[in-house]
Amino acid sequence: MADSAPQLNRRSFLVVGGLAVGTATAAGGVPGTAHAATLRSRALAGDPFTLGVASGDPDPRGFVLWTRLAVDPHAEDGLGGMPARPVPVQWEVSSDDRFRRVDRRGTAVASPEAAHSVHVELNDLRPGRDYWYRFRTGTHVSPVGRTRTAPRADSFGPALAMGFVSCSQFEHGWFTAYRRLAEEHPDLILHLGDYQYEYKKGVYTIPGGNVRDHEGPETVTLADYRLRHAQYKSDLDLQAAHEAAPWLVVFDDHEVENNWADDVPEEGSDTPDPADFAKRRAAAFQAYYENMPLRRRSVPRGPDIQIYRRVQWGKLANFHMLDTRQFRDDQACGDGNKVCDAANDPKRSITGEQQEKWLIDGFRRSEARWDVIGQQVFFAQRDSDAGPLKKTSQDAWDGYVASRDRITKGWVDAKVRNAVVLTGDVHAHWASELKANYDDPGSATVGSELVCTSITSTGDGKDSNPADHPYLKINKHLRFYNNQRGYVMTRIGKEEMKADFKTLPTVRTPGAEISTKATFVIEDRVPGPKQTYLRPYAAAKASAGSDQAVIDQTIRNETQP
Template sequence: MPARPDPLPPAPPGHRRRSFLALSGVSAAAFALGTGRAVADDRTTGVPADPFQLGVASGEPEPDGVVLWTRLAPDPLAEDGHGGMPLRPTSVQYEVAEDERFTRIAARGAALATPELGHSIHVEVRGLAPAREYFYRFRAGRDISPVGRTKTAPAADASPAAFRFAAASCQAWYHGYFTAYRHMAEEDLDVVFFLGDYIYEYAINASNLWREGVSVAAAHNADVLTLEQYRLRYALFKSDPDLQRLHARVPWIVTSDDHEVVNNYAADFPQYDVSPEDFLRRRSVAYRAYYENLPLRAALLPSGPAMPLYRRLRYGRLAALHVLDTRQYRDDYPCDGAATGTCDEANDPNRSILGPDQERWLFDGLGASDTTWNVLTQQVVMASIDRTIGAGTSYSFDQWDGFTACRDRLFDVIQQRRVANPVVLTGDIHRSVAAELKADWTDPDSATVGTELIASSIGSNGDGTDTDSLGPIWLSNPHVKLYNARRGYVSCTMTPTELTSDFRVVPYVQRQGAPINSLARFVTEAGRPGLNPA
């Protein structure tokens, strides 16, 4: 008899004040045990063989520790969303070592993987040394997981010589192989920033399954709505070996965009003909599945359809990392839901893509920052992009162009408080773009406020091309210095004096084995925002 599927949580009004426990039925004990805080017993009997098929991951690096993640799933594509696990808690042991052979153990412990959280665990390891490489592994029953490698951040007052990171986004599994991740894993990175669209909610069928040589069961040919379906979709995407290898190679810092829930949603507005109650129910289970499948701290646990995703990390005195959420708190689309065009409402001073609380948090954090660089990792294009060549104007209201007053407030803070070296990392558009952020978009000679690096997709939209019909439109905006429609990512090296950004692309993803090429390289000098070809 198949396991009973998890029910959808209710979606009452005032959801932001309702606890995650009330909305999802996750007990406080089940959640705490999944973080590795305490385990009173050793429930290792009856664990199905080979439970680590979704791999291992680490994330949220701090000077004294990281989050270690795994999710037990001996049958990851089981359609009930439980991954082949019995509906009971299972003890998972973990070890952290200074060497890959685990002869010098730095930390060990156990956590309970519970069915309420899809048998995932999020162990928050503390007491590690700063700026140090560590190795980790898990054991459940008789099985030992693959070994993962991670790094802690430098001490808050340290002055590291360099910070190596990559930015990636938009990994539609059905559109192509994640070959770019294979190449990214060969780089010596400190962090991977993932900028949104870890999964896509669309039905998968012959019309969009472009990844050659694969097939999927009929259960995948449906829009994702329930917790079981979201869990299944994560399992499918996480089955990619290159994604698993990169997760096991380097810690990730993640944020979500729209497709982790549904295309183009804006706060509580779904953009589709469903009731607010049904949408909030969907957002509740989507956020829950997101938490279950990524290496996130307990502080980011969703509370029903609300998830406190924006946060700040630090890489010594070199960089402050401001992780933004431009989806959950934004105002709805202006002009009766128009997605593009010209619209006075887009310039309404009350509109925000961040919401008032996140705006205040960001502005205060930027103003108080004492680091050489300030990195904003976020989802949608910040640069203003006029989409009409010649006379007239047209803009995308899904991006910061739909919230011009909010962008102006941000730029005012950067200029008035003399925020050091702002760099914006963006995803969403499935294109590699480099742009300068201008104080006055109508004057190319106006001050450059910051630099925006837009990572192309890992797989979304298939192979792509060097240019497309949008290329001339984007490049007609003088502050845009690069446009390319291939798949890839941005690889960066940040030092106290400069940021080098290398846009890397692959020629195809619909079949395996693509090489990697360096498309363009830019240098941004500390104290001189902008893009200089290298």
């Protein structure tokens, strides 16, 4: 079953006004004073289902269903051109895709206070089953989405087809990778952050120019964030991925602002004052909840939101979904690749003490075949200095070495059977062994990390021989690298986890075909990914080995917000 994380207790805030109003139970009950049965359905000006449908956070008895009504998703006030009144929305769940037999139905209320979003939580369905769902208001019917309940807690169930993605910068390309992922018919999709980007048009550009433009200013206000989410959700490729399977989502930085850390905004922020940044966070999180298939436990409280949580997929896997932004210490030496002694400070944490204890306790109690940590930033060490110094990214776990060591020791001491970290953020595919001690080349391998590239961020990228990358020459535990766009598709079974690193030749034009660049397998009780397939790569000039100037330039070329 889904394991609710401890409630936020660092601050005391009232629930953001109106957020819970759009939430319904399986029986159709709605918090608040207005009940759906008392509302009269009045005609809307157009199709309100322009943002699609979604589902998420499955457990053996249900999941959450989502939609948000918007007859004009590009309305500047972020309210989708909707009338300033509650709108009743009927929902149906069926065990067949033609709805010949409707298993559950009810009515929810989409309120203007919640940007006419709807969250329906079901808790009385059968485990390990496919379901289809749709919404209706007036004469308008939504697209049909497919979702799935998790297996029973005492059952492995069939092998799990799971894809994971991150970093979809709307301006940098077409969301073809989302469409191709939907066509894989996954059982579950993980989004590991940077679902949307905060920049105004023309600020974050790529060589050759951006493919399309953001609407509106840099996102600071609630209206800004609502409009930006609506622009992204209007993309039909993204809608297809949401319709294909339930999602587990966590945010990284761009859902609020680049490289923020707890109460500290980015250097040069549009909201440098802590009070203003707290308001910005509150606006970002309210819009995030309104636009994501999240359960009521994630309703924001001012500038705080409960996003770390545990989802159990039978006896096969535990998904520990982390938050590496809200509770982290500020980056000690800035955000970039640097030599930073303070990164080793044992008091520094990227998760905060409470989340760290929750995670390690989950390891101790786990009986799963696979413990999968879904999180945002690079976990393994990535040293970019060919000499005796250690030059690492201070925004990733390398900037919080003791925090990484405590969590790694936590799963080792708990005798977790198979520890696998899934990561986004860095706009490239990577595979890595996780080591007990990265400074000792002979140190034991104690886990695996799989990193997905971006959906679009930084544009097309390029193919190359993975072995030519300087990181792989300096860090022997790093096993694979590719700098094209795509996603990772996994198949998780009792005996192994297979990961296909999928890539696109271009995102500058829509409709490109997907292919598998490399395949890695993690065998049960054998930590570390093993390469079983590598597609021939395009010819490219090799990096200059130990020439530090060339290494530094390579890293600078690939380091983007």
